[in-house]
Amino acid sequence: MTLQEIGQKAKEVSHVLGILGTEEKNRGLRAVADALVSGQDGILAANEKDMEKARENGMSQGLLDRLKLTPARIEGMAEGLRQVADLEDPVGEVISMKQRPNGLMIGQKRVPLGVIGMIYEARPNVTADAFGLCFKSGNAVILKGGSDAIYSNLAIVEQIRKGLSDAGLPEDAVLLIADTSRAVTRDFMKLNEYVDVLIPRGGAGLIKTVVENSTIPVIETGTGNCHIYVDETADLSMAADIVFNAKTQRIGVCNACESLVVHKNAAEKFLPVIRERLAQKHVEIRGDKRACAIEPSFAEASEEDWGKEYLDYILSCRIVDSLDEAISHINRYSTGHSEAIVTKDYESAQRFLNEIDSAAVYVNASTRFTDGFEFGFGAEIGISTQKLHARGPMGLKELTTTKYIIYGNGQVRP
C-alpha cells in the first residue's frame, strides 16, 4: 500500500469509528486482547527475528531489553487493552449547551480527532498501547515504528486486525507503515490531507525531527529538565526525601529531577544532607561556585549543565539568593515539564505555583508523579510539553477534539 492509500483508508474508517458505540469499542478491545494472547507464538517468533538482527547490529543491552517480548509482556499488552476497555469513553459528552438570544441552541460536543499518526522507536508494546487508546477514543491510527522492531510490529498489528475482524469491526482502525525508510517517514509527516495530528514518542532527536519536518499539527512530548527548589523555610528532611525520590527512583524518565535549586539560607544545612543521601546511589552532583564552596566534593557545573536532561545518576545544583531568582532561573532553563518547590511558607508556595511556567508544578511532592496513571487518567499516550491542545499527561480525553452542534428553527443572519 502506498502512503496515500494508507491515508485514504484511515480517513474513511475514521468516519465509521467516530460513531461506534462504547460497547462496540470495548468488545473490540477485548477481542484484540484475546487475539494477542492466542497469537503470541507468531509474535514471539517475529520478535526473535528482530532481536537477532539487533544483536548482530550490536544494539545496547538496555535497548535490547526494550525490544524483547515474552509471553508475560504480551499478556501485559493484552491486560492494558482490557484496562482501556474499562475506562470511561470521552466521546459524545456535550461540554456545554447554551441558548442565544435569537433562539439558536449552541452546544460543544466531544468528538474524536479523526486520524492520529504515531511515530516511535523500537518499543513494540507502544504498538498495542497506541492502538488501544486511539481506538477507545474513536480515532483511526497510522503507526510508524522503528525499523528495529518491524517484524514484531507487523506481527502485533496482524493480531490486532484479526481481533477486530473477529469482533466484526473494521480492521483498518489500525494501519502500519511497513516501509521504515527515512523518505517514507518524511512523506508521512506531510500527509496533512488525511492525518489530523502526529504524536512522536521517543528520544529528543526523534521529537526534534518530527517538530521540524512535520506540516501536520504535532503534539510534542517528552523532554524533561525538571527542577526541585528547596526554599529557605523547607522541611529539610522532607526535601531530602523528595529530591532522593525524584532523582533516583527511576533515572531514565522524563519526570526525574535533573536540577536542584537551593535558597542560600538553606544551603549550608541542606547540601551535606543531600550529598550523603544521594551518595547511596552514587549520584554525581555538579554545583555552581557557591555550592562547591560549601561541598568541595561537588564537581563544578558548566553553563551547559543548567539546560541538561541527564537521564543519568547526575544532578546539577545551584544556590540562589531569593525565590525570585529561583523562579527566573527555572523558567529560563526548564523544558516546561515538571518542577517542585519544597517550602513551609504559604506565599512562596502560591508564587511558585503561579509563576513557574511548566506543565506540572508541585508543592512538597516529587516530580515523579507527572504521569497519566498517577494523575488518575487510567492510561497515558504521552506527556505533552507544548502548550497547544494538551499540556502534561495525555489520556483518552486529550485524544479528542470538540465540534459545535447548533439547533435552529430557521434562523438567518440579519
Add this chain to the structure above:
Amino acid sequence: MTLQEIGQKAKEVSHVLGILGTEEKNRGLRAVADALVSGQDGILAANEKDMEKARENGMSQGLLDRLKLTPARIEGMAEGLRQVADLEDPVGEVISMKQRPNGLMIGQKRVPLGVIGMIYEARPNVTADAFGLCFKSGNAVILKGGSDAIYSNLAIVEQIRKGLSDAGLPEDAVLLIADTSRAVTRDFMKLNEYVDVLIPRGGAGLIKTVVENSTIPVIETGTGNCHIYVDETADLSMAADIVFNAKTQRIGVCNACESLVVHKNAAEKFLPVIRERLAQKHVEIRGDKRACAIEPSFAEASEEDWGKEYLDYILSCRIVDSLDEAISHINRYSTGHSEAIVTKDYESAQRFLNEIDSAAVYVNASTRFTDGFEFGFGAEIGISTQKLHARGPMGLKELTTTKYIIYGNGQVRP
C-alpha cells in the same frame, strides 16, 4: 531589533503579563484605546503613505478599502479594545481539582499560552484587535503584518505602546516585526524557542505557506467550503431563506455557503424556487447533470467545483439519493468549517449532527452564524478549521492553555 531579540523580549515580558491582575489589564486596554484616538493624526498620516504606495502599485479597490483608515475606523478599533476590557478574564480559572488516594491535590488551572505570533495581511485593524485579545488573555504578541500596511502598523503599535506606558504597563506586550521581507517571515516561523503558537490570518495562500513552513505549532484558520443540505422533508421556504442568507448576505467570508446539496425527492420543487430567489442577487448556479436536467439554466459543474471556496456570487449544486450520500459527499469535499441541514425529520437531523465532521454543524439555520460574536464570545481572533487545541470560533479562552498545580505534603513515588 533582530528577530532573536524580539523573541527574547516577548518571552521575558510574557512571564510578567501572565500574572497581571484583571483590573490592571483592563486599565491597560482602556489606556491604549485612548492613545489610539488621541494619536489618530499620526496614524492617519502613516496610513495615507501606505495608501499612496498601494495606489501606485495598482492595488484593487476592495483591498484599498480594507487598508484605508478613517477617524471612524480608528474609533472602531478603540471601541473594540474597550469591549475586550469588559469581557470576562479567562486566566486563573481552576477547571478541576481532585484529591488522589495518596493525598495529592491535583488541579488544572487556566493560564496564558505565553507568546503568540500573528502573521496577517494588509488589514491594519487586525493590529489593534490581535493586541487586545492577546493582552487580555495574558499573552505577549509578536505581530507580522503585510508590507502594504507597514506604516499604518508601525504607527498603531507606537500608540499601543504609548498607551501601555501611560498605564504603567510593559510596552513589550506588543512587538512588531518591522522588516516585512520574506526571509525574515520564514525565520519568524521557526522561532520555536520563544513563540508558543502562530496564528495566520488571511487568504488561503498565506495560511498554506505558514502551515507548510512553520515549526512552531500553528492554528489553521479560515477556509470554508460550507455546504447546506436540503433534506427530503425540508420546509422548502425555510430552506430557501437559509440558502439565500448563507450565500448572499456577505459573499467574501469563510462561513458563506458555497455548495448546495439537495435530496432527489426535494429537487424538482426546490430548484426552481432557489434559482428564482438567488437570481435576485445574480448568483450563478453550477449543477451536476441531474440538477441541470431539472434546471437547464444552471451551468454544468466540473469535479473542481465541489471543492471550491468561491467567495463570490457562485454556488455549486448537487442532487443526492439519500442522507448517506449527502453526508459522504460533504465529508469528502468540505473544508471542515460549517455545514447545515434543513429538515423536519428528527433522525436525519441527529445523524447529520453526529456524522458530519466539521467545526460547526447546524440544523435549520444559516452557516453565517459561525462567528465569535454570534456564538456569544464577545470577540474573535479567528475561526479554527483544524482539530488540535481549538475548533471553530476562537475567543479569549482559546488563547489560553492549562497547567497542572499539585499540592502535596511530602509525597514521593513508591
